[in-house]
Amino acid sequence: MSKILITGAAGFIGSQLAYNLWKKGEEVTLLDDFSYGKEDNLMFDEIDFRDSIIKMDICDEIGIRKLFEEKKFDYVYHIAAITPLPDCQTKPRRAIEVNVAGTVNILEASRFYGVKNVIFSSTSAVYENNAVFPTKETDEVDPNLVYSSGKYMAELFCRNFVNTYHMNVTVLRFANVYGPHIDCLRTQPPVAGYLIREYFYDRAPILHSTGDQQRDFIYVDDLIDLAIRVMKNTGFDCVNVSSNTTHSINEMDRIIARLMKKEEIDSEHAEPAHFWVNYPDLYSGAYPISTEVLAAEVLKHTECDNTHAKDKFGWEPKVDFEEGLRRTVDFSVKKLTERDSK
Numbered sequence: 001m002s003k004i005l006i007t008g009a010a011g012f013i014g015s016q017l018a019y020n021l022w023k024k025g026e027e028v029t030l031l032d033d034f035s036y037g038k039e040d041n042l043m044f045d046e047i048d049f050r051d052s053i054i055k056m057d058i059c060d061e062i063g064i065r066k067l068f069e070e071k072k073f074d075y076v077y078h079i080a081a082i083t084p085l086p087d088c089q090t091k092p093r094r095a096i097e098v099n100v101a102g103t104v105n106i107l108e109a110s111r112f113y114g115v116k117n118v119i120f121s122s123t124s125a126v127y128e129n130n131a132v133f134p135t136k137e138t139d140e141v142d143p144n145l146v147y148s149s150g151k152y153m154a155e156l157f158c159r160n161f162v163n164t165y166h167m168n169v170t171v172l173r174f175a176n177v178y179g180p181h182i183d184c185l186r187t188q189p190p191v192a193g194y195l196i197r198e199y200f201y202d203r204a205p206i207l208h209s210t211g212d213q214q215r216d217f218i219y220v221d222d223l224i225d226l227a228i229r230v231m232k233n234t235g236f237d238c239v240n241v242s243s244n245t246t247h248s249i250n251e252m253d254r255i256i257a258r259l260m261k262k263e264e265i266d267s268e269h270a271e272p273a274h275f276w277v278n279y280p281d282l283y284s285g286a287y288p289i290s291t292e293v294l295a296a297e298v299l300k301h302t303e304c305d306n307t308h309a310k311d312k313f314g315w316e317p318k319v320d321f322e323e324g325l326r327r328t329v330d331f332s333v334k335k336l337t338e339r340d341s342k
């Protein structure tokens with residue numbers, strides 16, 4: 001049995017990772033500051049983590065140090081981050097504080113207290129300006145947005161800690177993740193969560209594009225399978241966590257509409273430049289956001305090579321896209337129904 005810390009454990013991915021590690025008999029410590037996490041994510045059939053989760057900000061230097069000193073973690077899954085892209089863009093200083101400095105805080109505590117491997121959740125968004133597909137971990141990246149630039153900076157610190165201290169750190173670059181517990185209700189939910197919410201309330205979703213852009217989607221259980229396989233990895237490693245197949249937003253839209261029996265509702269189309277219209281700050285000030293950058297973000301193609309994950313860790317994504325969406329819809333509809341009946 002290993003002692004494992006999961007940061008961001010009240011979020012979509014962290015909560016399910018914690019549950020799966022616990023099911024394997026590991027001693028898990030969950031931590032979250034609840035800035036985006038939800039108590040609802042902590043309740044599983046066999047275990048309820050609500051009373052045991054530690055409420056702490058990963059930027060709290062003293063608190064994190066004390067926790068590491070007391071718990072002597074073997075492994076750390078550093079999942080916490082400010083994840084909605086427009087939130088990072090509108091509050092860049094806080095985004096960098098959490099996503100970069102917070103990561104360094106976790107790396108430093110891991111260094112001092114002898115953690116055997118830190119697994120860091122990065123993102124395929126670092127490839128946002130790449131044009132050769134599928135993107136590989138060894139490709140050069142050059143992101144613009146605050147979220148993706150911050151994740152890339154944090155990756156550099158992961159590598160630098162390995163070089164400087166001979167620690168072990170594995171960077172996982174997640175493609176677009178979907179599955180049960182996806183957030184449907186935040187201001188700018190991930191696309192699957194947004195579509196489910198709009199169909200649930202009989203509204204036509206607004207796609208800020210033709211919907212033809214292709215994305216690499218990975219089902220949350222497949223991601224967790226790989227995340228657990230890399231736990232005892234050594235040295236520095238960077239691994240794409242992707243299906244290496246693509247589906248268009250329109251395809252996802254129509255599957256979700258069909259699964260929810262809302263096929264009669266047609267999604268509407270709008271300008272890519274209006275994508276972050278719920279964040280008026282980005283469109284004001286002396287220098288409003290570049291419409292080209294916003295359009296590039298909306299229309300971007302993602303497709304990540306997963307050969308490294310397969311070859312080194314014997315991993316294979318298993319969940320078919322439609323089956324994954326069916327499970328996501330079933331779970332989310334149940335949760336939305338329960339929420340509305342309270």
Ligand SMILES: NC(=O)c1ccc[n+]([C@@H]2O[C@H](COP(=O)([O-])OP(=O)(O)OC[C@H]3O[C@@H](n4cnc5c(N)ncnc54)[C@H](O)[C@@H]3O)[C@@H](O)[C@H]2O)c1
Binds near residue numbers: 012013034058081175
């Ligand atoms: N979901 C995706 O499609 C996707 C894709 C690529 C990468 N990722 C990365 O995976 C990780 C998990 O993503 P998710 O979708 O579960 O997001 P999420 O927003 O559901 O979870 C992130 C969690 O981190 C917590 N958190 C934020 N700031 C914190 C702080 N200062 N201290 C402690 N906790 C804090 C939040 O409260 C939240 O519970 C993130 O690092 C994200 O960048 C996600």
